[in-house]
Every structure is written in C-alpha cells, then in structure tokens.
Amino acid sequence: MVRGGFRMQRTNTSRLSAAQIHTVVTLGFCGLVSAADNWFVSPALPAIAQTLAVAPTAAMVILTAYMLPYGALQPVCGAIGDAVGRLRLLRVIVLGLCAGTLLCAVAPSLAVLVLARVVTGCFAAGIISVSQAFVGDAVGPECRAGAVGILMGITFTGQGLSAGLGGILTDLVGWRAAFAAFGALAFAAWLGLSTLREPALAPGAAAFGQAESPEAAEVPSSAPGSAAPGVPDAPSSAASAAPASSQPLQPVAPAANPVVAFFRNALDIFFGPRRAVFVLALATGILFLGTYGFMGTFLSEVCGLSSTAAGLLMMFYGVFCLVGGSLSGALGARRGLPGVIAIGEVSGIAAAVLLAVAAATSSWLPALGAAACLGLGYILVQPTLVTLSMEADPERVGLCTGLIGFGVFAGGGVGSMLGGTVLAAGGYLGLWLVVAALLLVQLIVSKRVL
Structure with missing residues (x-):
C-alpha cells in the first residue's frame, strides 16, 4: 500500500535471526559509546574549566568543536561507506573515536582539548549513519524499521544515561579519568566489530531496491535467441543464476570526480x-x-x-x-x-x-x-x-x-x-x-x- 509516495510498510522484529540481533546489538553499543562520549561533556564543563584555568563560558567551545564535524560529516561518511564498504569504514572510525577520546584525557590545555574534540567528532560522525545503513542491509525491508528502532534505542540510551552518569563520574574520579573510561569503552566497541561480517543482501532486500526502479522491472529475462540481431547470447553462469539474496553487497563505483558526484547525489x-x-x-x-x-x-x-x-x-x-x-x-x-x-x-x-x-x-x-x-x-x-x-x-x-x-x-x-x-x-x-x-x-x- 502506498500513501503520499511512501510505502505503508509494516514491520516485524520477531523475524530477526540470532545473527541479525547480534549485529544490531553490536552496532548499537558502538552508537551508545559515541552518543555518551558526546553528551557526558556538558555536566563535566565546570570541572574542565577549573582544571584548565579558563572561564566556563570559554570551555563551552569544546561542545561546538565536537558537534560541528559530527553533524556536517554524517552524509560524507555515509557516502564513503557506500563506496568502500560499511564494516571497513566502521572499524576505522570507531578506532579513531577511541584514539580521539584518549587524547582528550591527556590534553594539557584548552587548545589541545578543542583539537582533540574536533578529531573525535570527525571520527564519530559516521558511526550512527553507517550503522543504520549496515543494519538495513542485514535485515531486509520487512524488519528494517524495527531493527533500526532497536539500534537507535540502544544508541540514545547512551545520550540519556551520560547526562546523569557524566556528572557523577566526573565528581568521583575526575574528567580526565571519565574520558579515559569512555576511550576504553570505544576500544571494546571496536573489538566487537571483529565479530561482524559485511552482510549479504537479506531476503527481500533486492526487491526493495528494484521496487524503486520500474525500468529494471520491465527488462525481460534473457533467453537463447532473444538478443538483438548480430549480438550473441550472454553466456549462462552459476553466478548469474544465483538468487539475489545470496549476492554480497557491491560497493558503489566511484565517479570520475567524487566531490562533484557527492554533492550532486x-x-x-x-x-x-x-x-x-x-x-x-x-x-x-x-x-x-x-x-x-x-x-x-x-x-x-x-x-x-x-x-x-x-x-x-x-x-x-x-x-x-x-x-x-x-x-x-x-x-x-x-x-x-x-x-x-x-x-x-x-x-x-x-x-x-x-x-x-x-x-x-x-x-x-x-x-x-x-x-x-x-x-x-x-x-x-x-x-x-x-x-x-x-x-x-x-x-x-x-x-x-x-x-x-x-x-x-x-x-x-x-x-x-x-x-x-x-x-x-x-x-x-x-x-x-x-x-x-x-x-x-x-x-x-x-x-x-x-
């Protein structure tokens, strides 16, 4: 059923396999760490300002230093994941989140801390968007909404919990130790990614993509003798006969000018x-x-x-x-x-x-x-x-x-x-x-x- 140009899509998370649930939870933990790493800083600002001998209003720049690249680079990271593979990119950016957060823990001045937060925000930017696309690939269209909902529920649990735990943790062990703790959690999230594999198209995923391309649906299946005159029949192969659900995802071929192509797309x-x-x-x-x-x-x-x-x-x-x-x-x-x-x-x-x-x-x-x-x-x-x-x-x-x-x-x-x-x-x-x-x-x- 279509309404307003959108499918009235029904979802069912009960169909998720154990492997798919493992994927959602593993990526959800990565998102939880990235969200907590961002939002715990706000209650820690007074302690950071006192340690670095700056005014609390001046210390607020570290929030902006993280949020600007975090928001602006999400489409860029999503496009890179389309091109090079989502899991490969996730392994790089989660490790970068770990390194940037640990750098924050040892920053000797506000300037170094701001630089460290910029680096951390650049790496963290793609974790949520790439994870959402990864989950969408892994579970197929019927379960996609429910699986993404669980993923984001886990992720933003980190946002909510860090608002309370951030202040408590800072009071108990100090803001540097708090950054170190979140760096350790990021490293644990990176280790968790080693248990995942780049997903094959889930059942129904190919049909989901084809549904938006009527031209593709109109192409008749090839048969011997169906080629145009003078054009030989395409050879049959086991690969071409395999069902779409067994085909691994292929990265999108890069354009001649990737920057122009990115903005155009x-x-x-x-x-x-x-x-x-x-x-x-x-x-x-x-x-x-x-x-x-x-x-x-x-x-x-x-x-x-x-x-x-x-x-x-x-x-x-x-x-x-x-x-x-x-x-x-x-x-x-x-x-x-x-x-x-x-x-x-x-x-x-x-x-x-x-x-x-x-x-x-x-x-x-x-x-x-x-x-x-x-x-x-x-x-x-x-x-x-x-x-x-x-x-x-x-x-x-x-x-x-x-x-x-x-x-x-x-x-x-x-x-x-x-x-x-x-x-x-x-x-x-x-x-x-x-x-x-x-x-x-x-x-x-x-x-x-x-």
Whole structure:
C-alpha cells in the first residue's frame, strides 16, 4: 500500500535471526559509546574549566568543536561507506573515536582539548549513519524499521544515561579519568566489530531496491535467441543464476570526480521525491533536540534541582529511548511507518505540555514525565524517518541515512539558536508552548505528506 509516495510498510522484529540481533546489538553499543562520549561533556564543563584555568563560558567551545564535524560529516561518511564498504569504514572510525577520546584525557590545555574534540567528532560522525545503513542491509525491508528502532534505542540510551552518569563520574574520579573510561569503552566497541561480517543482501532486500526502479522491472529475462540481431547470447553462469539474496553487497563505483558526484547525489536525494522525509528530519532536530538542550538549565533555574539531580532526571530520556526503540517494530507492524511517526509526535507534544506545567508550577514532577515522553517521541520519529529515507536511493543508503543525521543535528543547532531567542522574549513557559504548537503543526503536516 502506498500513501503520499511512501510505502505503508509494516514491520516485524520477531523475524530477526540470532545473527541479525547480534549485529544490531553490536552496532548499537558502538552508537551508545559515541552518543555518551558526546553528551557526558556538558555536566563535566565546570570541572574542565577549573582544571584548565579558563572561564566556563570559554570551555563551552569544546561542545561546538565536537558537534560541528559530527553533524556536517554524517552524509560524507555515509557516502564513503557506500563506496568502500560499511564494516571497513566502521572499524576505522570507531578506532579513531577511541584514539580521539584518549587524547582528550591527556590534553594539557584548552587548545589541545578543542583539537582533540574536533578529531573525535570527525571520527564519530559516521558511526550512527553507517550503522543504520549496515543494519538495513542485514535485515531486509520487512524488519528494517524495527531493527533500526532497536539500534537507535540502544544508541540514545547512551545520550540519556551520560547526562546523569557524566556528572557523577566526573565528581568521583575526575574528567580526565571519565574520558579515559569512555576511550576504553570505544576500544571494546571496536573489538566487537571483529565479530561482524559485511552482510549479504537479506531476503527481500533486492526487491526493495528494484521496487524503486520500474525500468529494471520491465527488462525481460534473457533467453537463447532473444538478443538483438548480430549480438550473441550472454553466456549462462552459476553466478548469474544465483538468487539475489545470496549476492554480497557491491560497493558503489566511484565517479570520475567524487566531490562533484557527492554533492550532486546529496542534492538529488535531499530535494528529490522523498524530500518530505528530510525536511521532517530537520524539523525533528529543531524541536526534539532543541527541547532536550534546554531541559538541563530549565531544571536547575526553574525547578531548583542540582546538576546531579537534573542529570538523573534526564536519564529517563535515555531509558524511554530504549523502551521506544524496542516498541517501534511492533507499532510499525500494526500502524505502518507514518503511524509510528504520528505517535512519536504526539508524545513530543505531551512532553512540551508537561514542561509548560512544570514552568507554571516550578515543580520537577511534570518534568520527569516530560523527559520520558521526549525520549519516547524522539526514538519513534527519528529512526522511522531513517527507514523511509532508505527508499530515496537504495544504491546509496549510507548517503540517505547520513542526510537524515545531518538534518537532525543541524536542526538541533538551529533549535538551540531559535530557542534562545524565544526564551529571552517569553521565558520558559513561552518556549514550551511554542514547541508544543510547532510539534502540532509537524504532526498535521507529516500526516498529509507521508
């Protein structure tokens, strides 16, 4: 069934084999480490500033140093994975994440720490987008949405847990030891990749790619004597007779000018027939990640929580990311992918309303529910958009998922900027009400275009 140009795809994670589950969990752990490595730094900033003898406001540059390459390079890493092989690239970038994080642990000055965070962000950029494409290759279209949901649930559990554990770990052992610990986790993730193999096309995956290419479907099967006059019949071979599901993935052949080809392909995909998916990813980053970015200071300034208490409350975001990722497959099987996105957007609206109640009452209890709803909503929307994006160009799935990552994280940066303007004008109550209204608009639009 097709609606708005998109398949009303049903999903079923119960069909995942043990090997596929192992793949999802292994890559999910890689994503968890990369997300935790990013988000634990925020509660550690005061300690970092004190050790390096700089102002806390000056130390905030290390957040930007990581996030800029992390967001900008996701499509690039996705395209490289399409060309050279996803597992090969993952082994390089996870090891680079390990090295960059360990370099952060021994940085003697703010300048060196900023450089180390830039290096770490460059390597970490591709982990999520390439892992999403890898999982999509491994499980096939029917299980893709549920498997990607589990992958992202595990990944963003790291984001939520690190907000609380980062401050606690920094208080107990110091920020340098915390960086060293995350470096060790990255090394463990790299070792885990040695248990994986580049996947063959899962059953149904070839049909998924061919469904977007009607011309390919119209080509008749060759038979002796069917060639044009003067053209000899193609020789038969066991390889050509083998089913598509047994064929290993072949890297996309590089163009003569790869830089020009990359930008041309990226623009064709982003503004192509599936452009609604990528625009919704940008909106999701603005509203969901933008909201998440303001919650820590809101809990401290309005609800009166300490940094540790606020971090522990924010851990509910990570817990419900994991819950939502586990539920997304079953929800997709019952309601289709657009239905999963709608449920996530409703959950986001509930989070914004609860935050407005918390702002009006100065109570942290509604914010507890808001953190849970925000995590649940985000993990239902973002991975489902990733799954839909894979239909944009089945031959460049890594680039498609990378563009989703770019849209989400670029949107998060835009959301922080716009949110600050709204906050200055209307306070936290005004900010949360604006977020709720815009999420309602996104819900209405997504139901029309998906």
